[in-house]
Amino acid sequence: MQSIKVKSPATLSNLCCGFDILGMALNEPYDIIELIKKEETGIRIQHLDAYNLPLDPQQNIAGVALQAMMTALDYKQGFDLIIEKKIKPGSGIGSSAASAAGIVVAANELLGKPFNKQQLISFAMEGEVLASGSRHADNLAPCIYGGLVLIRDTPTLDIIELKTPPLFITIVHPQIEIKTSYAREILPKEILLKSAVIQWANVAGLVAGFLHADYKLISRSLQDVIVEPVRSKLIPGFNEVKHNCMNAGALGGGISGSGPSLFMLSENESTAILVENEMKAVYDKLGIDYKTYISTVAQHGVEVVI
Amino acid sequence: MQSIKVKSPATLSNLCCGFDILGMALNEPYDIIELIKKEETGIRIQHLDAYNLPLDPQQNIAGVALQAMMTALDYKQGFDLIIEKKIKPGSGIGSSAASAAGIVVAANELLGKPFNKQQLISFAMEGEVLASGSRHADNLAPCIYGGLVLIRDTPTLDIIELKTPPLFITIVHPQIEIKTSYAREILPKEILLKSAVIQWANVAGLVAGFLHADYKLISRSLQDVIVEPVRSKLIPGFNEVKHNCMNAGALGGGISGSGPSLFMLSENESTAILVENEMKAVYDKLGIDYKTYISTVAQHGVEVVI
CATH class of the missing domain: 3.30.70.890 (GHMP kinase, C-terminal domain)
Known part of the structure; x- marks a missing residue:
């Protein structure tokens, strides 16, 4: 497989009383992220939206998350990223998490699933650190697991999936x-x-x-x-x-x-x-x-x- | 029915992180409380244990809880109470709650169930106020409902029953x-x-x-x-x-x-x-x-x- 395209959902975090511990994945809106293997090293980013997000991989949320994963794998080749953000940055519905989680899930699929969901969250967290300076998983965890999740403990990424009735x-x-x-x-x-x-x-x-x-x-x-x-x-x-x-x-x-x-x-x-x-x-x-x-x-x- | 005898369980409250909101009823130990209708007015208390608890109904946890209920009913007759406490007062496993909850449940049964569980808790709370000065339900609620309960809101007595696996x-x-x-x-x-x-x-x-x-x-x-x-x-x-x-x-x-x-x-x-x-x-x-x-x-x- 040379390329993959994923849909990465917006997420609600906190849910009132559940400050810093609860998050929920939404069917609307979502970003579309395409990832293409390339022979040369490095990450090249292209945006299909009007948000003027950084193209430098070290300044780009998806870029740093992907780089964290590539470093862990000691991966020598590079990637082209084509990102269409429909979740407006700064909206409070997990825009940065959708970029970071989307790219690491996409790369994990493309590379034969070397990592589990917890590991993917820890790579994606580098994107959250770039976005807000804090290591939090209350958008990333629902973005990757889907549904409603409890982050019982952030340092150990103790993630609990919780069923909900239709909402x-x-x-x-x-x-x-x-x-x-x-x-x-x-x-x-x-x-x-x-x-x-x-x-x-x-x-x-x-x-x-x-x-x-x-x-x-x-x-x-x-x-x-x-x-x-x-x-x-x-x-x-x-x-x-x-x-x-x-x-x-x-x-x-x-x-x-x-x-x-x-x-x-x-x-x-x-x-x-x-x-x-x-x-x-x-x-x-x-x-x-x-x-x-x-x-x-x-x-x-x-x-x-x- | 002229008399009734009930078993009133010890209870755990708090359960570590659940300070002030969780409580659990236990099969061991428990108090035995007997309640007998009498023609004369007033509450007469007899203890079958060695704890020297007050005999004055206004100073006795079971007495004040029962009195709260009798007042609400405008009940004119009286009761004999025979209390055998096996839950030592001051042990931290809901001794006062067992007295207060036991007596109001017993009286409610004897009088044809005029009150629901929430109302019984509110009468029994008078006993908790006498015991510790605070209106709390984290022992009373499990003592009356059984099992594990969440007291989501004490003023409105929003009590949620939670199932547990065998413990x-x-x-x-x-x-x-x-x-x-x-x-x-x-x-x-x-x-x-x-x-x-x-x-x-x-x-x-x-x-x-x-x-x-x-x-x-x-x-x-x-x-x-x-x-x-x-x-x-x-x-x-x-x-x-x-x-x-x-x-x-x-x-x-x-x-x-x-x-x-x-x-x-x-x-x-x-x-x-x-x-x-x-x-x-x-x-x-x-x-x-x-x-x-x-x-x-x-x-x-x-x-x-x-």
Whole structure:
């Protein structure tokens, strides 16, 4: 096999109370990444989108992730990368993870699967470090495993796959910029123990809600008393979007990753569409450009196409 | 029906990372509580044990719980209570909860079940307030529901029943005194966000481990980076017990409630016996009196006997 093309999904991370530990793969949107073996050494990158991402492999998220894998393999040849990003960088729905995870899964397939999923995450993490300076796997793990995953322990990559009942995810991406590093800086270093107990009670309820397919419990547990109160101030319209979407029947939701995208979970598609309309109405009124998506949970992560 | 006799189980609360939100009912030990209708008003208490617990109903945990229920019912007659406590008060395995939950379940049965389980917990909570000054349900809820329960929200008593695979619980109760109120006072008011994230990742892992019947995941998740480091200093032999029990094959464990009892979970009975031997060896060496128990999970809470 000389070349391969994969689809790499957007991902939700955090899911309200599950800050830094939960992530979910989405069927929409996704990037398309093509990888072609070449005889000469080195990584050559071509973009089929308008985001002006770096072409220097050492400055490119997919480039550094692929290089980490090539180094581990002591691989001597090179690759051409053709990347079509449909997940806008900085949107908060795992754009950098889709680049990094997509490329390492593609390369692993092309080279006869020398690595397991955990190893692929550790290569892809080099891309996340380049993107945000932190080694986190809450977008990479769902991007590679698919579905909903718990990252119980990041250093050892203890990844637990969790089943969910059918869910419809509505996302709105208001076109404002929030740096992941800034969204992290503004978080408190210390929190009240009593707030932490509320948070982990909701985390436990959310996990049980998913595994019991109990939508009402999912809804009651989708609360974040720690991160959302701080980060939501960075996102115009947050309170109104949340309030109106809940009134429209959403189970709950909040900030996707470190924002600015907001997500809402619904039990059925018709509610997800009502929720989308509420999101649009808020940003139309505010005069802020936006993009919306309605997605189901992607049961598989990065997938080979054709 | 003029009288009823119930068995009210001991309970584990916290289960390491699940501080204040998880509790589990045990088949051993348990209290026996007999309740007899009498024509005259008032509550008359008799104890069949040697703990010298108060006979004044307003100072007695079972008394105040029963009174709360009688007040809600506007019940005009009285009761004789005959209580045989086998769960030593102050042991950290839900002795006060067994008194409070046992009496309200017994009275509810005797009076034709006017109340549901949530309401029974709220009456029994008056007993917990008398015992420790705090309204907590992490022993009461498993005592009344049986099995493993999550208290997602205490004010609204949002109780979630969680299935577990077969488990054997070994408990050692070193005969030292730790006041619940003191064990609560020494906890930090604030904790690091990064420690809280570790804790809620383990809470999520523990819930998933129970619901997936994944013993290895349960074992990896039975960690407490917040409360155990503080409270374990109050319990002589803690580190040695934990270390030796893990070496003997326990899945994990820690402090039961606010101590001084320690618990260890095992996958099978033979391991639970090895664990018990390790516990005995430590306290024999330290010259501290102790009592040990081996129990399975009580699938039912308070039960009517004969």
